[in-house]
Amino acid sequence: MTILSVCEPAVRPTSASPRYAVWQEAVRDAVRDVGELCRLLRLPDELAEAAQRAGAANPKFSLFAPRGFVARMRPGDANDPLLRQVLPLAEELVDALGFVADPVGDVDATRQPGLLHKYEGRLLLVTTGVCAVHCRYCFRRHFPYAVGPRSLADWRPALDEIAGDKSIHEVILSGGDPLMLVDHLLAQLVEQLAAIPHLRRLRVHTRLPIVIPQRVTDELIELLQGTPLTPIVVVHANHVNELDAPVLAALAKLSNAGIPLLNQAVLLRGVNDDTAAQAALCEKLIDHRVLPYYLHQLDRVAGAAHFEVPVETGRRIITELRERLPGYAVPRYVAEVSAATSKTGLA
Numbered sequence: 001m002t003i004l005s006v007c008e009p010a011v012r013p014t015s016a017s018p019r020y021a022v023w024q025e026a027v028r029d030a031v032r033d034v035g036e037l038c039r040l041l042r043l044p045d046e047l048a049e050a051a052q053r054a055g056a057a058n059p060k061f062s063l064f065a066p067r068g069f070v071a072r073m074r075p076g077d078a079n080d081p082l083l084r085q086v087l088p089l090a091e092e093l094v095d096a097l098g099f100v101a102d103p104v105g106d107v108d109a110t111r112q113p114g115l116l117h118k119y120e121g122r123l124l125l126v127t128t129g130v131c132a133v134h135c136r137y138c139f140r141r142h143f144p145y146a147v148g149p150r151s152l153a154d155w156r157p158a159l160d161e162i163a164g165d166k167s168i169h170e171v172i173l174s175g176g177d178p179l180m181l182v183d184h185l186l187a188q189l190v191e192q193l194a195a196i197p198h199l200r201r202l203r204v205h206t207r208l209p210i211v212i213p214q215r216v217t218d219e220l221i222e223l224l225q226g227t228p229l230t231p232i233v234v235v236h237a238n239h240v241n242e243l244d245a246p247v248l249a250a251l252a253k254l255s256n257a258g259i260p261l262l263n264q265a266v267l268l269r270g271v272n273d274d275t276a277a278q279a280a281l282c283e284k285l286i287d288h289r290v291l292p293y294y295l296h297q298l299d300r301v302a303g304a305a306h307f308e309v310p311v312e313t314g315r316r317i318i319t320e321l322r323e324r325l326p327g328y329a330v331p332r333y334v335a336e337v338s339a340a341t342s343k344t345g346l347a
Contacts, residue, residue, distance in 0.1 A: 017071040017246075023214040027132060027180075030066045034088065037063060041083065042075045054088035058303070061141050063088060064134040069211045072244055081239040081271040085135050089306065092136065096305035101142040103299045105338030114149045115158035119342055122170035122203075125158060127178040127189065133211045137266060137307045139299035139336075145176065152188055163196045170201040171229075179208040183219040194227050202229040205264075207236045210243075213250035221257045234262045234293060239272050240280040248288050255289040262293035265331065266307075267317075273309045275320040282321065282329045292331035297346060299336060311335075311346055318347040 020026045031037050034055055038048035055062040065086045074080045109116040117123040129145025131138075149155045162168055171193055178186065193199055204224075208215040224231040233254055237243060255261055263285050265272065272278055282292045295318070298308045314333050321330045334343040 017244075018067050020214055023208075023212050023217070024182075026066050026068060026212045026214055030064055030132070031070055032062065032064055034063050037065065037070065037087070040070060040075075041073055041077075041080075043078055047078055047087075050090045051088045054090055054092045057093055058141070061134055061138075064131070066132060066211050068213070068246065069133060069242075072241055079270060081277070082241055084270050085137070085238065085268070086133060088136060091306035092303040094305065095302075099300045099302045099305045101302055103139055103301045103338070104336045106140065106143060108339065112158040112161050113147060114155065115161060121167060122172060122201075123162065123168055124172040124174050125155075125178075125189075126175055127173050127186075128176040128180050130180040131175065131177045132180060132208050132215075135207075137268060137298060137301070137304040139301045139304075140176075141301060141303060152192070155189065155192070159192055159196070162193070162199070166198045169199060170203060171199060172203040172205060174205045177206050177208055178204055179206045179215050179220070183217060183223060186220075187223050190223060190227050190229070194229050199229060201232060202227060203232045203234060205234045205236070209233075209235050209250045209254070210237045210247055213246040216250040216253050221253060221259075224254075224259055225257055232260045232262065234264055235290065236265070237263055237281065237285070238265045238268060239277060240284050243281075243284050243288070251288055251290055261290040263290050263331075264294040264296060265292075266296045266298060267309045267314050267333075268298065268307045269309050271307075273313060273317070275317050275324070278317055278321055279324055282325060282331065286329045292329060294343070295331040295333045297333070297335040315347040 018029065020029070031040070034051040035048050051063070063086065069082065073082045077083070106116055109118045111117045114126045115123060116126065126145070126148055129143070129148065149158070162171065190202060193202065235251070251261060265281065267273060272281065278295070285292050295314070297311060297314060298304060318330065318333045332345060333347040334345055337344050
């Protein structure tokens, strides 16, 4: 198994919301240049200059945004909630007390290359370091992906560790984004996991159905339906504007195949830090058969301090959501604490 690399940009379609023959074209065609993004959205030059400086400070985590995602942003609005998630800002260069490279203890939880074991009964495989979008608040923006497995043979120590621990019943595929692996390579890894008798569930944490909905292929559905493991797909949308018609169609395709769908969001300043924004997202998700799962307090990763929302604000939002929505539509407000044995409930 090899890791899908991000290729050189393809020729861009002329439509505002581009169409692609295969999802990989959307990856190749993603916006990588801050100046181009600002031109597309008619944003001021001074914003582009500041964003260029912030992006240049971390070349491995520079701007990367699919054009279909960009097409959902409001032109001329520097505070658009989708734009804020992907545009590098000068605030990323500020050293903030308590914000570190590994805020959730991933390094200490690593048992084999690519294998993280934090919680009883389940573990996580960092399948790839590649994503389909660079979210500026990403808690793994400094993760040492280069030392992870790059072929199926490289995964053998991790697979052997899983096979040797009968307490493990669930494997979480994460990254990066596991759906950046092409279907037949992903299938090889899933097949190896399914051969371990004590495994029961396969959880896939992915942003691809949200940012590049074309990734939900018939082959992917076949893979998830065909494994003897119970598949669960956890998507990641932070704002209702991310859920346009192609995204909802992709989610429906998964749901119609009988695959449980959950959403996890991050509470982000200037993006979704008010009750109205959270309620709109939760209701839209429920209306389309996606259960709001977690609302995460921001992981305190270096470079993301400007996104932090006070916990008191998050608690107030959850209280108001409980007054407004049915209980099944209210996510659990949690934080991930390094070395803790579970997520820490905040409300």
